[in-house]
Structures are given as C-alpha cells and as structure tokens.
Amino acid sequence: MAIIASPSDKAVQTTALSLSGVRHTFDTRLVVKGIDLDIAPGEVVCLLGPSGCGKTTLLRIAAGLEVLQEGSVSLEGRTIAAPGQRHVPPEKRSVGLAFQDSALFPHLNVLENVSFGLKHLPARARHEQALALLEQLGMADYAQNYPHQLSGGQQQRVALARALAPRPQLMLLDEPFSSLDARLRDRIRDDTLHVLKKLGSATLLVTHDPEEAMFMADRIALMRDGNIVQTGTPRELYCEPVDPFVVTFFGEVNILKGSIHKGCVQTPMGKIDASWLPEGSGVEVMIRPEALKLAVRDLPAKAHNHSHVIMAKLLGRSSLIHLCVHGEDGQEAHLHARVPGVFLPAEGQPVDIDLDRSQVFVFKSADAIT
Numbered sequence: 322m323a324i325i326a327s328p329s330d331k332a333v334q335t336t337a338l339s340l341s342g343v344r345h346t347f348d349t350r351l352v353v354k355g356i357d358l359d360i361a362p363g364e365v366v367c368l369l370g371p372s373g374c375g376k377t378t379l380l381r382i383a384a385g386l387e388v389l390q391e392g393s394v395s396l397e398g399r400t401i402a403a404p405g406q407r408h409v410p411p412e413k414r415s416v417g418l419a420f421q422d423s424a425l426f427p428h429l430n431v432l433e434n435v436s437f438g439l440k441h442l443p444a445r446a447r448h449e450q451a452l453a454l455l456e457q458l459g460m461a462d463y464a465q466n467y468p469h470q471l472s473g474g475q476q477q478r479v480a481l482a483r484a485l486a487p488r489p490q491l492m493l494l495d496e497p498f499s500s501l502d503a504r505l506r507d508r509i510r511d512d513t514l515h516v517l518k519k520l521g522s523a524t525l526l527v528t529h530d531p532e533e534a535m536f537m538a539d540r541i542a543l544m545r546d547g548n549i550v551q552t553g554t555p556r557e558l559y560c561e562p563v564d565p566f567v568v569t570f571f572g573e574v575n576i577l578k579g580s581i582h583k584g585c586v587q588t589p590m591g592k593i594d595a596s597w598l599p600e601g602s603g604v605e606v607m608i609r610p611e612a613l614k615l616a617v618r619d620l621p622a623k624a625h626n627h628s629h630v631i632m633a634k635l636l637g638r639s640s641l642i643h644l645c646v647h648g649e650d651g652q653e654a655h656l657h658a659r660v661p662g663v664f665l666p667a668e669g670q671p672v673d674i675d676l677d678r679s680q681v682f683v684f685k686s687a688d689a690i691t
C-alpha cells in the first residue's frame with residue numbers, strides 16, 4: 322500500500338510517531354480508551370503501567386500487528402493507519418521491533434540474523450555494521466552460534482541487535498530486557514540506551530518497571546486501565562504527580578488522612594499547605610519516605626514523648642527506619658523514612674524530623690471525589 326501524505330498530515334511532520342484518538346476493543350472489552358501520544362525524532366518514550374493496562378496493545382497497533390479500529394497512526398507525518406482506509410503492514414513501516422518473545426531465525430547464525438535487515442548494503446559493510454552492534458551488546462563472541470545454542474537472555478540481546486541494525490527511525494520495544502538477570506539487565510539497558518541515542522532512533526519502549534522507565538526515558542507516559550494518566554519527563558512524574566496513582570506507582574509512600582482547615586492540613590510533622598483545596602474537604606497527605614529527614618536527639622530513653630525509632634533495617638543502598646511520630650497536638654503516626662547509606666539507630670532512639678515538602682503531595686481523598 323502506498324504511503325501518501327495528506328494535507329492534514331503536515332502538522333505532525335516534526336514527530337517520528339503520532340498516535341491520535343486510538344481506541345481498541347477485544348471482543349466487547351475496551352482496552353485502549355482514546356490515546357494521544359507523539360514521539361519526537363530521537364526521543365525515547367516509555368509506556369509505563371501495571372499489567373493489563375493496554376501497553377502492549379498500543380505498541381502492537383503502532384507496529385501494525387493489530388489493525389487499527391479507531392483513531393490514526395502517523396509515521397514522520399505520514400498516516401500509516403486509519404480505520405477502513407489505510408493499513409500499512411508491519412514490514413513496510415520501517416520500524417525496528419523487539420518483543421518479549423521475538424523469535425530469531427533458527428537456521429541463521431547470530432551474525433546472519435543481525436545482518437538480515439541490511440541486504441541493501443555491500444557484504445563487507447553489512448558484516449561490519451552487524452558485528453559492531455553485537456559488540457556493543459556484548460554478543461560478538463557468539464557471532465557464529467545458532468539461536469538454539471544461546472540462553473534466553475542472549476537471544477533477547479541478538480533480537481535487540483537485529484532490530485537496531487537497519488538504524489530505523491523508530492524502534493518499538495516491548496519489555497526488551499525482561500529475560501535478563503538483574504546485573505546483566507543493568508548493563509544491557511545502559512548499552513541499549515547509548516546505542517539508541519547514538520543512532521538517534523525515536524523509541525517507544527513498554528515496561529512495567531518504573532525504575533527502568535526513569536533510566537531509559539526522555540519522557541514517560543504512565544497508563545492505567547486503557548488511558549494515559551500523565552505524560553512528562555521522569556522528573557515531572559516523580560516531582561509533580563497529577564494524582565495518587567502516579568505517586569504510588571513510583572514507590573512506597575506514607576499516607577495520612579486529614580481535612581483542610583484554614584487552607585492547611587494538620588499532620589504530626591506540622592501544617593501542610595493545601596490552600597487550593599476547599600475548606601473542610603477530606604484529604605490524603607502522601608509523604609515519600611525520603612522526605613523525612615532525621616536527626617538523632619539526645620534524650621533520656623523512655624522518659625520522653627518525642628518521635629522515636631521503632632526499628633531500622635538496612636536495605637543495601639539505603640536504610641528504612643520505622644518511626645513513631647508524635648505531633649505537638651498529640652497526633653501520632655507510624656511512618657517510614659528512607660535514609661541513604663547505612664543508618665541504623667537503636668530502637669527507642671529519639672529523633673527530630675524535618676520534612677522536605679517538595680516530596681509531600683496532598684490530594685482530595687478518593688472517597689471524597691465524586
């Protein structure tokens with residue numbers, strides 16, 4: 322099918338991929354509920370969200386593996402899918418695809434698999450380009466091996482190299498690091514990020530792992546139940562979350578309940594400003610564990626009613642401190658603080674608590690939202 326740019330396509334010519342009003346139904350169930358998402362040339366965007374929220378379906382629609390039911394898909398300003406009018410098949414979309422279960426060609430060795438999409442190049446250039454990618458992904462020593470001689474993780478790296486080899490303008494990656502063990506995953510993620518940035522490929526990467534998304538992404542689109550809840554840089558999602566789901570998706574938080582009085586909510590750590598919420602409304606105060614800054618206090622044990630340590634656990638890169646927090650007004654709460662490095666105060670140790678308010682978020686209580 323020919324790819325023809327229509328006049329309305331001009332507006333999106335600065336985007337590598339544009340998804341507009343995409344909806345998708347399986348049987349009678351709407352699983353993608355009207356998604357708009359643009360990816361700029363060279364930009365890495367991560368589609369992040371819990372299992373079953375529709376990430377893979379959206380990626381498959383972009384790849385052409387699912388026929389678009391509603392909305393439109395454009396590649397570099399050209400409409401490649403519009404329901405009932407156009408469906409450019411996957412192999413004609415000039416995109417690199419690497420999926421969780423990407424199968425390698427069993428009868429070709431690793432080098433031949435990676436060279437497969439480079440048939441337009443002379444043999445020597447093809448060989449050199451494929452080998453360079455295998456080297457960057459730590460697989461050059463296996464160039465002459467066949468897929469059945471490789472582990473799952475090694476096959477995944479070869480599939481990634483094969484997708485990247487033709488230097489596509491757009492890469493679509495679905496959980497590409499999922500079968501790698503934790504240490505190898507860190508290295509291959511890092512290698513892949515550098516390869517993507519060096520090639521300047523726009524990338525849409527599906528993951529359910531917030532840390533992976535923050536590591537890889539220029540922007541994250543966080544999905545829930547078929548919708549995008551928030552799109553932005555990792556900093557924007559972490560520091561300016563639009564709702565409680567976004568806060569909790571990026572890690573454990575302390576949640577306190579309260580209500581607005583004179584524009585503030587009272588907590589054991591003092592008043593928190595929430596002047597944008599109506600007086601009297603029920604709220605949830607979400608406090609990241611790293612927002613609690615602790616200083617040990619020299620007080621006689623047990624002879625005080627001061628905030629103190631219940632227990633402290635070393636988690637590796639940080640320590641988790643369970644606290645009994647006493648407020649001036651008699652309020653009491655059990656909160657978790659996360660402190661970088663080894664910090665293991667004794668049980669009962671009195672502490673002063675300072676709050677980093679940039680990591681505290683106040684939202685109207687879910688049961689109060691109508």
Ligand SMILES: Nc1ncnc2c1ncn2[C@@H]1O[C@H](COP(=O)(O)OP(=O)(O)OP(=O)(O)O)[C@@H](O)[C@H]1O
Nearest residue numbers: 347348352370371372373374375376377378379529
């Ligand atoms: N071919 C299909 N037929 C029917 N339902 C499907 C099909 N593919 C996916 N679904 C359903 O659509 C919903 C979205 O699935 P999808 O694979 O897009 O989610 P996901 O966010 O990628 O999940 P995961 O992270 O677990 O892979 C799920 O409820 C799933 O069961």
